[in-house]
Amino acid sequence: MLNYNLAEAGYKCDDKDIDDGVVTELNLWYSNTFSLYRTYYAWVKNYARKMKRGVYTKKLAIQGIANNYVPQIMRDYKQANGLSAVNKCTKLATAYDIVDSIESDIKDQSIEYWIKFEIPHGY
Numbered sequence: 001m002l003n004y005n006l007a008e009a010g011y012k013c014d015d016k017d018i019d020d021g022v023v024t025e026l027n028l029w030y031s032n033t034f035s036l037y038r039t040y041y042a043w044v045k046n047y048a049r050k051m052k053r054g055v056y057t058k059k060l061a062i063q064g065i066a067n068n069y070v071p072q073i074m075r076d077y078k079q080a081n082g083l084s085a086v087n088k089c090t091k092l093a094t095a096y097d098i099v100d101s102i103e104s105d106i107k108d109q110s111i112e113y114w115i116k117f118e119i120p121h122g123y
Helices: 004-008 020-031 034-053 058-081 088-108 111-116
Strands: none
Touching: 004 088, 020 034, 020 058, 020 088, 034 058, 034 088, 034 111, 058 088, 088 111
């Protein structure tokens, strides 16, 4: 059966092709790793700027996260825990969850808040 969330964003992935366990692990990993979560804020700022200009599209946001941020998360996770190969649909599902989280964060605050937001520095 086609995954509704990804289909709505323009991607064709079956639910059976998505490893939900890996998606959950990667989402937990980036949200609990300071350097990765710091990068998350950079993505939020970027997408807030795009929303303000009116050029933001969810499909391209998912593609950008899947091609750039998810591999970064996977490398970091693999170094600490080991990780076998991850298929494209699992990467897209992880990216979809991250983009949903970004959109939620932007809606919780204002776009202006995120544009002016200073990314936290190390301890």
